[in-house]
Amino acid sequence: xxxxxxxxxxxxxxxxxxxxxxxxxxxxxxxxxxxxxxxxxxxxxxxxxxxxxxxxxxxxxxxxxxxxxxxxxxxxxxxxxxxxxxxxxxxxxxxxxxxxxxxxxxxxxxxxxxxxxxxxxxxxxxxxxxxxxxxxxxxxxxxxxxxxxxxxxxxxxxxxxxxxxxxxxxxxxxxxxxxxxxxxxxxxxxxxxxxxxxxxxxxxxxxxxxxxxxxxxxxxxxxxxxxxxxxxxxxxxxxxxxxxxxxxxxxxxxxxxxxxxxxxxxxxxxxxxxxxxxxxxxxxxxxxxxxxxxxxxxxxxxxxxxxxxxxxxxxxxxxxxxxxxxxxxxxxxxxxxxxxxxxxxxxxxxxxxxxxxxxxxxxxxxxxxxxxxxxxxxxxxxxxxxxxxxxxxxxxxxxxxxxxxxxxxxxxxxxxxxxxxxxxxxxxxxxxxxxxxxxxxxxxxxxxxxxxxx
Amino acid sequence: xxxxxxxxxxxxxxxxxxxxxxxxxxxxxxxxxxxxxxxxxxxxxxxxxxxxxxxxxxxxxxxxxxxxxxxxxxxxxxxxxxxxxxxxxxxxxxxxxxxxxxxxxxxxxxxxxxxxxxxxxxxxxxxxxxxxxxxxxxxxxxxxxxxxxxxxxxxxxxxxxxxxxxxxxxxxxxxxxxxxxxxxxxxxxxxxxxxxxxxxxxxxxxxxxxxxxxxxxxxxxxxxxxxxxxxxxxxxxxxxxxxxxxxxxxxxxxxxxxxxxxxxxxxxxxxxxxxxxxxx
Numbered sequence: 199x200x201x202x203x204x205x206x207x208x209x210x211x212x213x214x215x216x217x218x219x220x221x222x223x224x225x226x227x228x229x230x231x232x233x234x235x236x237x238x239x240x241x242x243x244x245x246x247x248x249x250x251x252x253x254x255x256x257x258x259x260x261x262x263x264x265x266x267x268x269x270x271x272x273x274x275x276x277x278x279x280x281x282x283x284x285x286x287x288x289x290x291x292x293x294x295x296x297x298x299x300x301x302x303x304x305x306x307x308x309x310x311x312x313x314x315x316x317x318x319x320x321x322x323x324x325x326x327x328x329x330x331x332x333x334x335x336x337x338x339x340x341x342x343x344x345x346x347x348x349x350x351x352x353x354x355x356x357x358x359x360x361x362x363x364x365x366x367x368x369x370x371x372x373x374x375x376x377x378x379x380x381x382x383x384x385x386x387x388x389x390x391x392x393x394x395x396x397x398x399x400x401x402x403x404x405x406x407x408x409x410x411x412x413x414x415x416x417x418x419x420x421x422x423x424x425x426x427x428x429x430x431x432x433x434x435x436x437x438x439x440x441x442x443x444x445x446x447x448x449x450x451x452x453x454x455x456x457x458x459x460x461x462x463x464x465x466x467x468x469x470x471x472x473x474x475x476x477x478x479x480x481x482x483x484x485x486x487x488x489x490x491x492x493x494x495x496x497x498x499x500x501x502x503x504x505x506x507x508x509x510x511x512x513x514x515x516x517x518x519x520x521x522x523x524x525x526x527x528x529x530x531x532x533x534x535x536x537x538x539x540x541x542x543x544x545x546x547x548x549x550x551x552x553x554x555x556x557x558x559x560x561x562x563x564x565x566x567x568x569x570x571x572x573x574x575x576x577x578x579x580x581x582x583x584x585x586x587x588x589x590x591x592x593x594x595x596x597x598x599x600x601x602x603x604x605x606x607x608x609x610x611x612x613x614x615x616x617x618x619x620x621x622x623x624x625x626x627x628x629x630x631x632x633x634x635x636x637x638x639x640x641x642x643x644x645x646x647x648x649x650x651x652x
Numbered sequence: 653x654x655x656x657x658x659x660x661x662x663x664x665x666x667x668x669x670x671x672x673x674x675x676x677x678x679x680x681x682x683x684x685x686x687x688x689x690x691x692x693x694x695x696x697x698x699x700x701x702x703x704x705x706x707x708x709x710x711x712x713x714x715x716x717x718x719x720x721x722x723x724x725x726x727x728x729x730x731x732x733x734x735x736x737x738x739x740x741x742x743x744x745x746x747x748x749x750x751x752x753x754x755x756x757x758x759x760x761x762x763x764x765x766x767x768x769x770x771x772x773x774x775x776x777x778x779x780x781x782x783x784x785x786x787x788x789x790x791x792x793x794x795x796x797x798x799x800x801x802x803x804x805x806x807x808x809x810x811x812x813x814x815x816x817x818x819x820x821x822x823x824x825x826x827x828x829x830x831x832x833x834x835x836x837x838x839x840x841x842x843x844x845x846x847x848x849x850x851x852x853x854x855x856x857x858x859x860x861x862x863x864x865x866x867x868x869x870x871x872x873x874x875x876x877x878x879x880x881x882x883x884x885x886x887x888x889x890x891x892x893x894x895x896x897x898x899x900x901x902x903x904x905x906x907x908x909x910x911x912x913x914x915x916x917x918x919x920x921x922x923x924x925x926x927x928x929x930x931x932x
Binding site: 247248249250251252253254255256257259395396397401402405408409412413414415416511512513514520522524525526527528 | 737767768770793826
């Protein structure tokens with residue numbers, strides 16, 4: 199543990215969270231026929247809002263107004279659907295993973311194949327939607343933040359497709375470690391700006407993107423990559439990812455004739471998870487699980503398990519769970535997965551955690567890499583390391599479900615859906631380094647030691 | 653928003669920030685407001701520099717709490733606050749800084765802070781300690797009145813100033829509600845951007861000040877980009893106060909407390925007699 203004075207738990211120290219649990223449980227919501235779906239924001243319980251400089255409020259208002267009108271405009275929704283179908287490759291498949299399921303207590307496991315989308319992850323859903331909104335607002339330039347480069351690549355892709363200028367902020371250290379993703383963004387016509395301020399990580403890339411936005415808001419849309427930030431970003435980013443859950447619900451009913459017992463997704467900022475969960479929020483018998491990055495183990499202090507160990511605070515425009523020290527300074531997160539390496543989490547997840555509708559658990563780097571290998575070898579699918587956290591979680595949940603069977607029930611009566619949020623091509627060097635698959639003194643080994651995620 | 657009195661107006665009884673600005677106005681000049689981040693390079697230097705500012709012509713002192721994610725700050729202030737944090741600054745030390753300056757001078761001292769450190773300590777606990785240390789109130793760059801219900805209530809109770817920001821992008825409706833929620837003065841952001849010296853603050857600043865006055869603000873002070881006596885003079889012709897930050901931080905970095913004192917004297921020449929305008 200470091201000298202950062204991180205709180206080891208939230209229980210008993212924050213009256214707000216306890217109150218929220220008492221006053222509105224998921225059970226209370228659902229038993230009164232209140233829907234949890236399509237929550238419009240700005241608040242999700244006591245979370246969300248607009249903790250932002252006044253200079254940006256007009257831009258947020260403009261975005262919210264444009265988004266509301268676009269949602270109600272059949273021309274816009276048709277545009278989104280068409281791009282999803284003819285460019286991104288939707289609907290993505292739902293694949294039953296029979297050999298992987300043997301590692302999940304024998305329950306049936308289905309994988310929602312967001313890895314098969316163009317650019318290799320769920321990220322494309324959000325960037326296409328937001329880039330279309332940028333055009334509707336008459337903006338000619340989009341900016342984005344990126345950690346490993348996935349959202350940066352997706353943003354550069356959407357900008358190229360729609361003829362927008364694109365600038366991506368990326369921690370200076372990450373630009374060196376992810377040199378190939380920097381090249382990929384540049385090939386797509388984007389400018390990558392190395393961020394040398396603060397801790398030079400993803401959160402500082404967001405800070406610099408916000409500074410750019412304040413100065414250039416007339417011409418520029420901030421294409422935020424996750425379901426966090428100030429209103430309307432959390433509900434808007436979720437809206438563009440709701441297609442994941444909607445397709446999955448339809449597909450699982452078609453393939454099994456029933457709803458799943460559990461739905462699993464990984465959670466960094468939480469965009470793939472919220473999109474997937476949304477399809478099942480009002481199905482009270484479907485358990486929802488979000489798996490956070492436990493890094494070296496939550497007891498070590500080197501992790502990114504924001505909901506598990508953080509406490510409410512404000513960062514980047516929203517009130518939510520936050521990894522912070524006793525002074526309210528943001529702490530650095532740690533994870534083998536760059537995409538989960540963020541000290542905050544989307545406000546709707548904080549709310550779903552408090553009311554008990556979704557459960558959030560940490561998965562360590564080691565557990566994730568184990569699940570990564572299992573999926574590679576049982577299904578012939580190399581998952582993103584982010585996604586491997588959801589797979590490790592599914593292995594645990596499957597075993598729990600199998601252990602809780604009543605006499606006469608079979609494990610195969612239970613069904614789990616996992617959001618396979620991205621493919622792992624980018625992670626091959628990291629994984630090869632982790633499993634020591636590279637010859638000594640090879641160029642690839644050097645790259646792997648640097649944490650390169652190709 | 654609560655239904656508290658419109659307290660940036662003449663009825664701002666007990667507002668130390670208002671009193672400091674009114675004192676300058678009575679001398680027929682705009683108020684001069686100087687910013688330094690606390691703990692850069694250490695707490696004692698901040699106190700010494702604050703006292704030096706007060707004794708050399710600064711009407712109001714603004715001390716900042718170094719924060720891990722300062723989205724409204726440019727490079728110079730970011731580097732100073734990173735150094736303060738790496739030198740071990742803790743949030744509770746802000747009260748020692750405030751007390752150290754107010755004990756030795758008559759200057760009103762405001763704390764400039766991003767909101768999470770306050771939220772983490774608890775709004776009431778923070779406010780009570782600030783009041784006990786002799787602080788005038790808070791400037792809150794990432795807190796808008798819409799999210800400030802607890803702070804509105806506690807600050808009213810303790811008689812602390814609430815300085816919210818308005819910007820060139822602020823709508824007339826938001827201008828009215830922000831002016832109404834403010835106490836002491838309204839902070840007019842001169843340009844769309846972050847802190848840092850600029851050769852010109854541009855025409856937007858004058859328009860923001862006019863809009864704030866029109867919305868009922870009695871005291872409007874301009875910040876962001878101001879670094880020279882000439883700019884202070886130019887802005888002082890239409891604003892009630894002028895805020896200088898980055899230039900003072902750079903002076904402290906490069907020349908210590910003496911350089912801060914010297915720059916303060918130079919800047920205050922920009923508010924010399926006859927430069928006051930501003931009053932609507």
